[in-house]
Amino acid sequence: MKSKYVYSFEEGKKEMKEILGGKGANLAEMTSLGIPVPPGFIVTTEVCEEYYENDKKYPGEVLKQIEEKLAELEKKIGKKLGAKEDPLLVSVRSGAAISMPGMMDTVLNLGLNDESVIGLAEKTKNERFAWDSYRRFIQMFGDVVMGVEHHKFEEQLTEMKKAKGVETDTELDAEDLKKLVEKFKEIVKKSAGKLFPNDPREQMQMSINAVFGSWNNDRAVSYRRINNIKGLKGTAINVQVMVYGNMGKTSGTGVYFTRDPSTGENKFYGEFLMNAQGEDVVAGIRTPRDIEELKDELPKCYAELVEIYKKIEGHYKEMQDMEFTIQEGKLYILQTRSGKRTAHAAVKIAVDMVDEKLIDEKTAVMRIPAEQIDTLLHKQIDPVAKKEFDVLAKGLPASPGAAVGQVVFTAEKARDWQKEGKKVILVRTETSPEDIEGMDAAKGVLTSRGGMTSHAAVVARGMGKCCVAGADKVKINEKEGYFMVEGVKIKEGDIITLDGSTGELFEGELGVVDPELSDDFEKLMGWADKFRKLKVRTNADTPHDSKVAIGFGAEGIGLCRTEHMFFQGDRIKAVREMILAYDEEGRRKALAKLLPYQKEDFMGIFKEMDGRPVTIRLLDPPLHEFLPHGEKEIEEIAKVLDVSVEKLKEKINELKEFNPMLGHRGCRLVVTYPEIAEMQTEAIISAACELVKKGKKVVPEIMVPLVGMKQEFDFNEEIIRRVAEETIKKYGVKLDYLVGTMIEVPRGALIADELAKKAEFFSFGTNDLTQMTFGFSRDDAGRFITDYMEKGLFEKDPFQTLDQTGTGQLMKIAIKKGRKVRKDLKLGICGEHGGEPESVKFCHKIGLDYVSCSPFRVPIARLVAAQAALEE
């Protein structure tokens, strides 16, 4: 069978995106709907595919089919390409199945040559218009098709204006433009070594080749890489009759949306310019007018537009973004596509459309880009204000939101200043657990080192606090109290603004807009909950976080990090006493002081969680994280602890590790100091028992971190069960609890079958698992991951989006092996990936029971979980 390579608009429909491209399929659909679209035809994406497969050639049949469709077009319009009288002019535009705005080439005004320009002038009775169109065509064709550098034409144009003593292009008259056409042709001849083609067929063939060529230009390739666009055949090419909005008072052009893209309100929304071309609207030289005013200018066209927008939205059942041109009182629709919108609008539109019975609830849920709703939950920099400020530096968008405050360099000062009623931003090279109270006091956190899962990032996200991390241009001089960014000096007390959603840092105070959760949002999330299969838990360490997370719909705690509690108030003193103790007895004494605090902490959390499961991880970080590191702090703390500075320093030195990430932490601490796990288990279980006694329901799940060996887990498990049973017996209540393990060490995944013999649940700690699978320290990788991104080695930072190939492979191994031994093994994820859309979908696919993420990511996870289920 003969392949069909070229489709007229009448022959296509919106479902044919894959071969006609998005733009082409929509033009065809509108044509079928009877919308006034300038006629044309589409060369399919399959031709592009063959073009690249066959060393940039395509079958002769393609040209033949183009010729046929062109003849049809000429017949339909009654004009001929390159004709001396009233010539047909066309545009040649790219259009892939997925939109890649501005990445590929376009040629307009094709068909003009030394003869047809005269015909155009005569027909339009506008010589200037005809010659201006011609010189624009040569310029665009020369640049895009023949590879002549753009600036050469611009220089000539500038010279001409200078010679004429005028300022703008529009002041050049027809004669000037005629001369310019000659000069432009000269430039083409010299630069390209070839004459500008006078034959419109040659123009067309060259243009088609150029557009196909642009599919693989650097910009387009990077765009696809960055946006993770894969599996496309190539671009289609749309050849369409030119229409002009700049042919006088009854011509014009505009764009409109079928609903308000910023509020979502169901109203006609758009802008237009009279006597102008499309690019003028975009370029912002003239200020466009509100679409309502068109009613006065051209009431018939306005009415027609309103009719069309309703028809189209009703047809597409989706908010549309459209372009139109009016040529001498005749309306043409040039494009329609799904309109971009704010998160707020997206939610409102989806919910409204369900109310309007345009779409069903499932479709509404699928419509919301999950990542976008993050902006609904956080403060945002006022977009208007943002335009007026230059970005001072850019780091990683570590925790979304916006923050304005005075710069401080120490956690202590952050606390002090906050007590004085100041708003502060804590600026540090990298934060450590010692800084937690300071972070809590600050409005936002800025670090010059560390990645998306650095301490600062993880903690800030947990707190729902704005954080920009790893801004490596920020050079901090803590001692002298300032930081430098490429020559700009910001001192302590100066005001800065952070945008945690983009990673941007600004000098001075920018306006900030508060978040607001609408009823529509609640409604939508309710639908999502109906469809999803994955449970969504939260990572929370305090009753406050727990409460926030429940507000966002969390169904349990997937990760409660006990160490964060160790830093509060008097506890840190007891922790340090434990670390400095000479022997087990000393450690037990110090741990006994900690016990009531921990118990109280857990009671608070259990109460808030009100019967929902709470997974508590035993102490994870290396002990040196709890000791001070500055000279002055060491002295102070030595005094408080009543030990010599020397002894304290000696201990600090002794605990120092070359690679603390792979050091003495997690379950390894328990092997050395079993009494720590004993205290923590007693605290957890006695807290639970107290509440059970009061008739509350508590579901504690005790989790052993950093397990890589069966022996490690068994050692920990034995202690936990022993102490738990003793404690339950002491209280004389009935309490069910689970003991499980993190899977965050590659070996843990590899021996999951052995672990599952005793472990009742697995929780994938994908932060550490990613670190060890790649061998990337998350605290150091920021440095080279930037290079990886720039050089195209990474599509996505694996600390942000779960690496399905490597880390994901280990997860699958662990699930398969684990479930083989224990069919009802409970599986979850508590790494930062638990709130990232692509990763959540992966978790759904591989069969986890739940994801756990920071409170502010809970709604995103709920939504994505629903989308994943609906996509199946």
Added chain:
Amino acid sequence: MKSKYVYSFEEGKKEMKEILGGKGANLAEMTSLGIPVPPGFIVTTEVCEEYYENDKKYPGEVLKQIEEKLAELEKKIGKKLGAKEDPLLVSVRSGAAISMPGMMDTVLNLGLNDESVIGLAEKTKNERFAWDSYRRFIQMFGDVVMGVEHHKFEEQLTEMKKAKGVETDTELDAEDLKKLVEKFKEIVKKSAGKLFPNDPREQMQMSINAVFGSWNNDRAVSYRRINNIKGLKGTAINVQVMVYGNMGKTSGTGVYFTRDPSTGENKFYGEFLMNAQGEDVVAGIRTPRDIEELKDELPKCYAELVEIYKKIEGHYKEMQDMEFTIQEGKLYILQTRSGKRTAHAAVKIAVDMVDEKLIDEKTAVMRIPAEQIDTLLHKQIDPVAKKEFDVLAKGLPASPGAAVGQVVFTAEKARDWQKEGKKVILVRTETSPEDIEGMDAAKGVLTSRGGMTSHAAVVARGMGKCCVAGADKVKINEKEGYFMVEGVKIKEGDIITLDGSTGELFEGELGVVDPELSDDFEKLMGWADKFRKLKVRTNADTPHDSKVAIGFGAEGIGLCRTEHMFFQGDRIKAVREMILAYDEEGRRKALAKLLPYQKEDFMGIFKEMDGRPVTIRLLDPPLHEFLPHGEKEIEEIAKVLDVSVEKLKEKINELKEFNPMLGHRGCRLVVTYPEIAEMQTEAIISAACELVKKGKKVVPEIMVPLVGMKQEFDFNEEIIRRVAEETIKKYGVKLDYLVGTMIEVPRGALIADELAKKAEFFSFGTNDLTQMTFGFSRDDAGRFITDYMEKGLFEKDPFQTLDQTGTGQLMKIAIKKGRKVRKDLKLGICGEHGGEPESVKFCHKIGLDYVSCSPFRVPIARLVAAQAALEE
């Protein structure tokens, strides 16, 4: 069918070790051979197994069969157990299939009671002997069977001697001993709460229970764990007629070997004592006499012994270690087993036995414990001298050999003192690449931190230099120039001795014995080479190391670490200039200075390797390893480099990493600084081309380290191939080279199929792979691995013996995936495991092409590779 639980010696043979135990099977075998063995019977290991399976009970049938065999025995000997006249006395001894010397319990003189002791006295006409045997029996039975603390008997004995005013046991007469028997029975009654059993049947049953019980005592369990003894059913029990070497002038006892166990010489070798029991020989109270002297004492017995030893060795075809007792002129053989021997003797005996046609070459190769031959290649502390010194501290046996020298604390001083002709030991907390020259200058290296694959350990092994690592009791005060070990202070300049084979540290100078490779050794290794399939390469960074390795039989270099070259002489200056350069141009300028050095290095190595393949790893460590860290050094180096101290410090600080092991190193450096790989490739390939021009054969294999992603490898490979092709073209020669990758990051193993598309070989870097698979930093793990060992979580340190379950699983995944894509993928290992016997066997089993290890481990690897092939 009725199970057979008990075998008389006549019924067994040596092949029945599994059920009769090693001792029993050999006693049976000797009985069959007509060797005079005191008669007896064996309760099988299966009874022990059932005993544990059935909650410490065994079938009634067992007791019945024991009774039957006992009756047979009584009939054979013509004596009765517990008889009043000439009673039968027996020993009850443990004996598993694998020898566990001294770990389980034994009961001697069983059958004595208040009646039979009188019969014994009458029969032997030696009342003192009879009562002494009786009190010994009560003591042993009380301790072993009835759980009475040993010291209680000893105290009573001491009291008795005191009362009598005598010094030794032998001065007590029969009457004293009679009294002691009464007192001992009192002790048993009080401590055990039961009477000492007078009934010999009861004595026997209790003894058998006790021996089975001792199978699972703490000592035995740890022994099996430490020696990795698995899969045994349990212990057998040997019940054998007692014979006595202490019955007068014509009695005696001794041990002998069929060949000299320290030299291997084929001669009768042994010791004896007249009128003594076996334990007297072992206890060392009296000095045993040379076996030759027995000829004069009891010529008939001597002649009989000689005849027996020849018969037995000829029968077993293996050097035997035997025990004998002569009771009143009658010779009895009590035991025969394979004799322990030195490495030197093992080699000589195996080779001699082949010459004597006793065994074939394969058997000879299988006979040598591979790990043992390590001692043949290194200096050893004189074993005689060693006995006289106390161990000051113990660390890890990081690199074998012995070293004596004066303590120095800095690499600089090591070099300076060595130049002055002093022998020095470099003592450091942990070494870093800066210390290499100092390590080279020292006789040995001692560190207080770090494990078996710490920098000090790896480098020292490569140098064949003695090293004790991670001796954590050594507290170094570098500033003041001393170190402390639990109160002992060792100052700079003091002499210490290290034993790198045991990890021991001694104060003062111990005698040291030089290594010596015999012709026998060469012969044996030649046989090994015939049988093995695995190739053996070496890890070598210099022409000198290469030469040493070839001397040991290396067939190529599996790992040439280029960074070690960076520290020599002027190079380090150029390296530092490169690191401090502001931009690519500056880096290229510094690299240009390094190029000729690197080229020269490679030429030297290629020349030594003379056509053997050489795998060169591109730069691996993080750049900060090349910068100084001490205040004073920074100042000096700033001067040399002509940069400000501040700038240098800033750079050092900038390069600092939280977890350098997971930081900016390996192929990641090349992504940031492609010019480094360009320089290294140019140096490698131009060195090869120069030699090819001179008619030499060179086989370079360029290896990319730390690859976890296909994109990383491809990025590096593209640079290497481009520069290599350019260089080869420039020289106009023909040169084949390979480009491959280390597999040392878990993700690299998981995506091996993707890597194998372009990688021509894989080399498993199991040091790093172990680190990341377990999440153990090898520099820090020393601290908790000790706890793991003590608490039984580890059988073996995974940095010493490859973890087959986890790390090995990743290797298998990589091999399967890699070979699927590239059938002829070359596979090797270059981690430290490449020279460890168990790991080498694993490498053989999973189908690697070669192992690579430090030069001094090459012979071990060759031998084990042969054993692995023969075991198949």
